[in-house]
Amino acid sequence: MSTLAFMRWLEGTPSRYDAGMRALTFGRVDALHDAVAEAASPRSGDRVLEVGCGTGAVTARLVARGARVTVLEPSAEMLAQARSRVGKDAPVEWLERTASEIDTLPERAFDSIVFSLSLSEMSPDERRHAIAASRDRLRGGGRLVVADEVRARGLAAMLQSAMRAPQALLAWLLVGSVSQVLPNLRGELEAGGFVVRSERRWLVDTLALLLAEPAR
Amino acid sequence: MNDLVKSALQTAFRMLPWPTTTGLRPIGTPGRASPVLLTSNYDLTVRRVERALRGVDAWLLVAPAGGINVWCAAAGGHLTTHQVVSTLRTSGIAERVDHRVLVLPQLAATGIEGLDVFRRTHWRVRFGPVRAEDLPAYLAAPGEKTDAMRRVSFDWRDRLEMAIAWGAPSALVVGGLALLLQPAWALPLVALCAAMALATFTLLDRIPRRGPLILGAAATLLSVAATLAAGGGAAAVATAIAAPPLLTALLTFDYAGSTPLEGGSHFESRDWRIHLDLDRCAGVFRCWEVCPEACFERDDATRKVILAHDERCVRCGACVVQCPKDALSFVASDGARIAPATIRRYKLNLLGRRTADTGVDRASDVH
Known part of the structure; x- marks a missing residue:
């Protein structure tokens, strides 16, 4: 279900973000974060790039699984929140940068690259650039892990769009910005040179987790 | 939608976001030496800029700023260094031109750090006029930004x-x-x-x-x-x-965001005063260039700026953000100095956050 208005409000106050997200998704966001971390870091010692860490929910799980993480996050406030959550001694490189700067990182340096609820924050140009640049940052056998709000299927899609209009207005009144659903996430990954290996959906099909590998 | 109907709707409901397509737009028939301008993806603004640029060949970058107008987006943290960096890097503009000079709207100065943009993209930032109508005159003679181009009016x-x-x-x-x-x-x-x-x-x-x-x-x-x-x-x-x-x-009532006048009485930001540390001033005059209320005067003989009209200050923070020498800051009524780095980082200004509970220096830090 689209929870846009609340999400935007929560983003305005990072400290409340996690509790709120958990309530809104009936605890499902925890399951999503777990699934993202598991998919991104199957082995201890994996090198993971997380693009947009938010309050560090996924970062903390990756660290707990023994991954070495590099984070790109443009928001200073989110970054501060995530750092205090994960701990300053954790093996995490925190970079206050945009996703557009992925290509300033070394090539073939990561076992996996994670976009958890961050692609939907970007413009089409930014998504295209970030996805394409990700390809060259992955080592052989590396994978892309993408979790985001997507367009639901069938009847749920109609319900989803009916619920978004009033929520968008509410979001604007509360926090002055509005997020989006990704209409064709799979297509965008494929256009960026990836092959989607698996796809899972949560919350009436509106949250998707995609695993992809660079196409040969 | 008919242009006129669109304008009427957007004027009546301009408090709402009116996002438009982001990315690169050619104006006229631009070439490799044509100027590159950037604005926010507020539809009304983009259409006004396009109208103002009729007859000019230029590249217009429309940055993702939540569909909010330039000043509000810059002050509120939606049009910042990050959006500019991201737009420069993802729009493909670098392959279209031979130069690396980006003209930003002057009112974006409160949100965008020119030096940081340069470090991250190698593009040099210039702050153009406040109003889109002045763009052709500014582009014809970029070195000569007149006083009228620099000041916000409320006519x-x-x-x-x-x-x-x-x-x-x-x-x-x-x-x-x-x-x-x-x-x-x-x-x-x-x-x-x-x-x-x-x-x-x-x-x-x-x-x-x-x-x-x-x-x-x-x-x-x-x-x-x-x-x-x-x-x-x-x-x-x-x-x-x-x-x-x-x-x-x-x-x-406080109409911050709707007027370039001083805010109302409801916020502690009213107590903030702009503070100039003359020892640090190196005569760069970036403050003079970006202040929308013309609070500063230049003393070219001593190469120091004069804070001549601090009573006009609306606490937009543009001068604080742009000063490469950190000579400007806000000082609260109890003497606490809010450091430039904090103001830049947390967008402490008339529209952004108004309380600086993090990182406020104590009075002893005021030199």
Whole structure:
């Protein structure tokens, strides 16, 4: 279900973000974060790039699984929140940068690259650039892990769009910005040179987790 | 949508975001030496910029800023260094031109750090004029930004626009409710909303500080007397009693974001004063270039800036953000100095965060 208005409000106050997200998704966001971390870091010692860490929910799980993480996050406030959550001694490189700067990182340096609820924050140009640049940052056998709000299927899609209009207005009144659903996430990954290996959906099909590998 | 209808809707409901497609737009037939401009993806703004640039060959970058106008987006943290960096890197502009000079709207100076943009993209940032209409003249002679190009005005057109922006939505809500409950009141109430909005934005900065109270009291007496003399019914008398205090309240309200005037009385930011550390000033004059209220004067002999009109300061923070020597900062009434780095990082300004509970230096840090 689209929870846009609340999400935007929560983003305005990072400290409340996690509790709120958990309530809104009936605890499902925890399951999503777990699934993202598991998919991104199957082995201890994996090198993971997380693009947009938010309050560090996924970062903390990756660290707990023994991954070495590099984070790109443009928001200073989110970054501060995530750092205090994960701990300053954790093996995490925190970079206050945009996703557009992925290509300033070394090539073939990561076992996996994670976009958890961050692609939907970007413009089409930014998504295209970030996805394409990700390809060259992955080592052989590396994978892309993408979790985001997507367009639901069938009847749920109609319900989803009916619920978004009033929520968008509410979001604007509360926090002055509005997020989006990704209409064709799979297509965008494929256009960026990836092959989607698996796809899972949560919350009436509106949250998707995609695993992809660079196409040969 | 018809351009005129679109403009009317966007003017009436300009508080809402009106996002437009982001990315690179050619204006005219630009080449490899044509100027590169950037603005926010607020539809009304982008159309005004395109109109202003008729007959000019240029590249226009439309940055993702939540569909918000330039000044609000920059002050509120939606049009920052990050959006500029991201747009420069993802729009493909670097492959279209041979130079690396980006012209930003002057009012974006409160949100965008020119030096940081350069470090991350190797593009040099110039702050152009405040208003889109001045772009052709600015582009014809970029070194000569006139005083008029630099200053924010609040002339009758701006006042009318803001009166419509506040009046139209309130008329819609009030009129709609009246139609449901008491249809006969709908038209008079809509007229009242329009009159209130017009009166508010006409009078706002033109009456003395205690003016609203005196004006409200006098207007109440007058309007009640007039209504009684005209033999008005209970409803008319009630309106006559309610309207003037409402106007008083409206006149003391904080319209930060709608006017370039000093904010209202509700926020602690009112206590902040701009502080110039002359020892640090190296005569770069970036503050002079970006201040929308012309608070600064240049002393070219000593290569120091003079904070000549701090009473005009609206605490937009543009000068603090742009000063490469950190010579400018805000100082609270208790003497606490809010360091430039904190102001840049957390967008402490008239529209962004108003409380600096993190990272406020104590008074001892004021040199």
